[in-house]
Amino acid sequence: MLKSKPLNSDILLCLAIFALSSIIGVMFNILTPEFPLNRDTIHHYHPIAESLRNETGFGVGGEPSAAVAPGYPFFLSLVYRAGGGFEDARIVQIFILAGISVLGYLIARKFVAKNFAF
Numbered sequence: 001m002l003k004s005k006p007l008n009s010d011i012l013l014c015l016a017i018f019a020l021s022s023i024i025g026v027m028f029n030i031l032t033p034e035f036p037l038n039r040d041t042i043h044h045y046h047p048i049a050e051s052l053r054n055e056t057g058f059g060v061g062g063e064p065s066a067a068v069a070p071g072y073p074f075f076l077s078l079v080y081r082a083g084g085g086f087e088d089a090r091i092v093q094i095f096i097l098a099g100i101s102v103l104g105y106l107i108a109r110k111f112v113a114k115n116f117a118f
Helices: 009-031 039-053 071-081 086-111
Strands: none
Touching: 009 086, 039 071, 071 086
């Protein structure tokens, strides 16, 4: 008979960090629905992402554009192709940032002594 192993305390801590970061991000998103968007998002990222989703190239109004770096418009276009909108992209970003929080903890645990802060 197989015995189940208890969850490692590091795994539980990582899950707690991910959950706390996600909750904070979702609450911020709920409590600040009118959070102002950067003008670049409205004038550059969104139109370029729509253009990429429609497979008309990296540009605005049919004209090529190099006004912004390609990473964020490509990310938005993936969310748009999956059937989501800008609000869905914000939710995906919350979970990406929660994952980065866990990654930051794991990196700090690897390179910083356990008794560093206490």
